[in-house]
Amino acid sequence: MFVHTVFFWLKHPESQADHDALRAGLGSLKEITDISAAYVGTPAETRRPVIDHSYDFSITFVFADKAAHDTYQEHPIHLKFVDTCAHLWTRVQVYDAVG
């Protein structure tokens, strides 16, 4: 199993249009059939010192293995997403885990 987790910080978090555009872009990624399970989220209302809730959007995409993840990275829908949406964020933080 390969879990690909990404947190996005918007360049203009005050812009509802940017929120909507990134949400739509992230939603488009779910069409990629190499993904076994896809979760797109926003920060929960939990608050503890160990919780980072500063991000605007997160994705957790589960793949069968690294090969499926690598295919996803090069998938036209993913490449189009990066091309269309990269200007919206100021930072992304990625964690890839295998288990």
Add this chain to the structure above:
Amino acid sequence: MFVHTVFFWLKHPESQADHDALRAGLGSLKEITDISAAYVGTPAETRRPVIDHSYDFSITFVFADKAAHDTYQEHPIHLKFVDTCAHLWTRVQVYDAVG
């Protein structure tokens, strides 16, 4: 849907015994039936500037909703895990997302 993601940095990453103990502790959490999907992992071999691969273990636990997550937090198996394993880590970083 509620996705609870935690990254753990071991106090003594050079200790195989500590790796084994934390892995066993994290594995025990999977018995908690409030969790809809449970992934325990270690850093993948992906390397890009945006990827943080400095942690030793990760968990991604998916819950139906925040109520299920809250029940998990207070579950005896989870409390026992924290009691047994907290001395093993030097840092935890939590991200909770809803979507």
